[in-house]
Amino acid sequence: MFVSRSRKRSIDWATSEQKDPFRKKIKDEECNQEMVKEAMKQEEDSNLIEFLQPFPWQKIEAEGLDCDYALLFSKEEADHLYTKLEEEVVYLTGDETKVKVFGKVFNVPRKLATYGDTGLSYTYSGVSHQASQWTPTLKYIRDVVTKATGKTFNFVLINRYKNGQDQMGEHRDDERELDPLCPIASLSLGAARDFVFRHQEARGKRSRRQIKPVKLELAHGSLLLMNSPTNTYWYHSLPARKRVLTPRINLTFRHILQDGKK
Numbered sequence: 001m002f003v004s005r006s007r008k009r010s011i012d013w014a015t016s017e018q019k020d021p022f023r024k025k026i027k028d029e030e031c032n033q034e035m036v037k038e039a040m041k042q043e044e045d046s047n048l049i050e051f052l053q054p055f056p057w058q059k060i061e062a063e064g065l066d067c068d069y070a071l072l073f074s075k076e077e078a079d080h081l082y083t084k085l086e087e088e089v090v091y092l093t094g095d096e097t098k099v100k101v102f103g104k105v106f107n108v109p110r111k112l113a114t115y116g117d118t119g120l121s122y123t124y125s126g127v128s129h130q131a132s133q134w135t136p137t138l139k140y141i142r143d144v145v146t147k148a149t150g151k152t153f154n155f156v157l158i159n160r161y162k163n164g165q166d167q168m169g170e171h172r173d174d175e176r177e178l179d180p181l182c183p184i185a186s187l188s189l190g191a192a193r194d195f196v197f198r199h200q201e202a203r204g205k206r207s208r209r210q211i212k213p214v215k216l217e218l219a220h221g222s223l224l225l226m227n228s229p230t231n232t233y234w235y236h237s238l239p240a241r242k243r244v245l246t247p248r249i250n251l252t253f254r255h256i257l258q259d260g261k262k
């Protein structure tokens with residue numbers, strides 16, 4: 001897989017067995033196993049440190065809104081992951097591509113796919129989606145996101161926008177099955193797109209309060225963490241943008257509670 005950030009360590013395997021092949025063999029094998037374990041642990045630790053350090057997180061805060069944003073992947077890595085996802089991800093078809101809003105059924109203006117741990121499903125805008133098994137690239141990205149955040153995720157919702165005409169309307173990710181303590185980790189690949197948060201009391205013409213929307217541009221290779229309680233108070237959307245001519249893939253990693261348990 002694509003592990004350009006990890007440093008490879010080498011171990012000197014030879015030595016003692018060559019010097020005394022019979023009497024020391026078993027002892028040396030035990031010793032080698034210890035060395036392998038230690039080397040693997042060091043490799044894991046060094047990967048973790050490298051993933052935690054290279055990118056500065058940017059804090060985005062407002063009343064009831066708490067997000068973190070960082071460039072997780074370099075352009076080269078992000079290009080590679082985008083290409084792999086284009087090969088691997090199978091998007092939903094038929095009724096599963098529809099959403100129900102106030103009892104009416106609409107086609108979604110983008111493509112959707114759902115992957116995750118076996119047996120998980122997620123009800124999104126009134127339609128339930130079964131998780132397909134993680135692909136190698138999705139697993140890799142999930143693990144990098146886990147290393148960067150210290151959180152574990154068992155599900156990913158994938159949205160593919162063919163160009164700026166595809167979009168996502170205002171909504172909150174506040175479904176009952178989502179673990180409220182786990183942030184939603186949103187990874188973007190492809191065309192940069194505007195992303196808008198709007199406070200629930202500042203929506204519409206007759207809104208009760210005047211709270212400025214929070215606007216960001218989600219870049220290629222970026223990760224946005226929506227921490228609690230953001231999705232309680234703020235709606236988010238990905239508005240249409242005519243000037244955007246190329247596709248974008250967005251992955252929102254989530255932690256779904258199985259039978260109401262973490």
Ligand SMILES: O=C(O)CCC(=O)C(=O)O
Nearest residue numbers: 157159168173238250252
């Ligand atoms: O594509 C995006 O950045 C928006 C995704 C989103 O809002 C969602 O999955 O709930």
